[in-house]
Amino acid sequence: MLLNIISQLPEGFTDLGVTELHDVLGGPTLIHLRTENSDKKPLYLSTLLHGNEISSHSVLMQFLKRNQPLNRDLIIFIGNTLAAKEGLRHLPGQVDFNRIWAEGNQVEHKIARQVKDYAKEFSPYASIDLHNNTGKNPFYACINSLDQVFKNLASHFGDHTVFFTEPHNVQSMAFSKICPAVTIEAGLPGETEGIKAALEFVETIYHSDSIEFSNDRAKKDIYHTIARFKVDPRAEVDFEDSPFTSSDLSFVSNLDSRNFEIVRKGARIGYADSLEYLLVENNKGENITDQFLAIEDQKIIMKRTFIPSMFTKDIYVMKEDCLGYLMEVMIPLNAQR
Numbered sequence: 001m002l003l004n005i006i007s008q009l010p011e012g013f014t015d016l017g018v019t020e021l022h023d024v025l026g027g028p029t030l031i032h033l034r035t036e037n038s039d040k041k042p043l044y045l046s047t048l049l050h051g052n053e054i055s056s057h058s059v060l061m062q063f064l065k066r067n068q069p070l071n072r073d074l075i076i077f078i079g080n081t082l083a084a085k086e087g088l089r090h091l092p093g094q095v096d097f098n099r100i101w102a103e104g105n106q107v108e109h110k111i112a113r114q115v116k117d118y119a120k121e122f123s124p125y126a127s128i129d130l131h132n133n134t135g136k137n138p139f140y141a142c143i144n145s146l147d148q149v150f151k152n153l154a155s156h157f158g159d160h161t162v163f164f165t166e167p168h169n170v171q172s173m174a175f176s177k178i179c180p181a182v183t184i185e186a187g188l189p190g191e192t193e194g195i196k197a198a199l200e201f202v203e204t205i206y207h208s209d210s211i212e213f214s215n216d217r218a219k220k221d222i223y224h225t226i227a228r229f230k231v232d233p234r235a236e237v238d239f240e241d242s243p244f245t246s247s248d249l250s251f252v253s254n255l256d257s258r259n260f261e262i263v264r265k266g267a268r269i270g271y272a273d274s275l276e277y278l279l280v281e282n283n284k285g286e287n288i289t290d291q292f293l294a295i296e297d298q299k300i301i302m303k304r305t306f307i308p309s310m311f312t313k314d315i316y317v318m319k320e321d322c323l324g325y326l327m328e329v330m331i332p333l334n335a336q337r
Contacts, residue, residue: 003111004029005118014064018048018057022081028097028111030118031076035069041125042073043206044179046171049097049129051083051090055186056130058195063202072206075124077115089317096321098131102169112174120178126153126205127175128182130198132189135256135312135324139197142183144176148213151222151333153180155214157201160260161333162309164225164325166283180211185310217333223260223307224330227282227292233319235277243271243298249278251300256311259324263306270300280326292326 009031010024032042045063047056060076080097083090090096095104100112119127139158143150146163154161165173175181184201187194205211231237236247239255251270263269272278272295280289294301311324 002027002107003114005114006031007034009033009064014061016061018054019085019087021048021057021078022085025078025081027081029078029081030115031074031078032118032122033070033074033076035071035073037072040072040209042075042122043202044075044077044119044124044127044175045202046077046127046129047079048081048084049079049171050131051080051086051088052189053089053130053132054084054189055132055191055195055198057084058190059130059186059198059202062195062199063206067203067206072125073122074206075119075122089320098129098171099167099169101171101174104169112171116174116178119175124175124179126180126182126211127172127178128184128202128205129171129175130184130186130202132187132191132194133185133310133312134188134314134317135259135310137185137187137256137259137310139187139194140185140260140309142172142185144170144173144181146222146331147180148336149180149211150176150182152211152213153182153205155217155220155333156204157182157184157197159217159220160223161217161220162223162225162327163330164283166225166228166285213334220333222330222333223309223327225283225309225325225327226306227280227288227326229292229308229311229323229326230279230281231318231323232277232279235319237315237318239313241270245271248272248276249300251313256313256324259308259311261307263302263308265302265305267302268299269302271298272300273298 095108100108140160141154141157172181172183186198238247307327
């Protein structure tokens with residue numbers, strides 16, 4: 001697997017479906033669409049790092065159709081085309097394309113380094129990485145720096161902003177060293193409203209001369225990710241919310257409906273005989289399960305108040321990545337450092 005670098009769109013590109021990309025591109029591809037406007041720095045756009053998060057493809061195709069001719073350079077990375085062809089987050093045994101942006105020795109890490117090196121040479125105006133969630137979440141933006149320009153960038157999308165430092169090997173973390181960078185979480189894959197909101201955001205940033213704060217978000221807070229909630233891959237999981245099932249973990253049926261809502265100390269999230277198959281890790285990778293979870297009469301009880309994000313009922317994602325993240329309110333979005 002090698003990185004393709006091209007300077008023009010293949011014929012008929014904007015009419016390609018997401019499952020057709022791999023046959024045309026052959027693999028991960030960097031497309032640099034140049035303009036004669038040398039006064040404006042390029043926008044970097046990252047798509048399909050997860051092959052089943054297809055809204056980024058729709059946003060890209062609609063953007064290219066609606067914005068011709070381009071008025072500034074656009075650098076586009078189309079990531080896991082083979083997984084997109086199969087409708088998967090990534091192929092079995094394959095590295096997650098949004099976990100390759102730090103050091104590593106696999107071919108995917110080499111591709112990420114090539115992308116970073118190429119983008120750095122052209123000093124992008126901003127980097128936008130487009131994603132979907134597997135659980136019910138409002139639209140939100142993620143940043144990895146609290147510098148004002150990052151907060152300004154995030155203020156133009158959704159009603160929530162999340163600051164995180166782990167996982168440290170994601171695309172936005174790497175690009176935050178190059179330019180203002182943001183990850184956009186645009187709802188469930190293919191969701192019309194999410195595509196519309198993400199497209200409006202990309203167009204707003206693309207056509208802006210500078211990244212200013214959106215006053216529409218002036219009273220909103222930044223959430224800080226403090227821990228990751230994991231499920232052991234060996235566990236049998238269901239959502240029957242019952243102590244009488246044969247599963248190791250029986251979660252509440254509406255597990256993902258509380259994302260970005262306050263979950264109070266003492267709340268029950270399901271049933272289990274023990275904490276054997278559950279793990280809560282802080283941003284240093286330390287086991288802090290006992291600080292957050294307890295088993296009382298088979299009930300899984302939260303020992304601390306928190307705000308969940310990305311809680312999912314997708315068992316594959318739950319085991320391969322995590323159940324979700326635990327957050328706390330940090331600072332107002334428009335607070336000066």
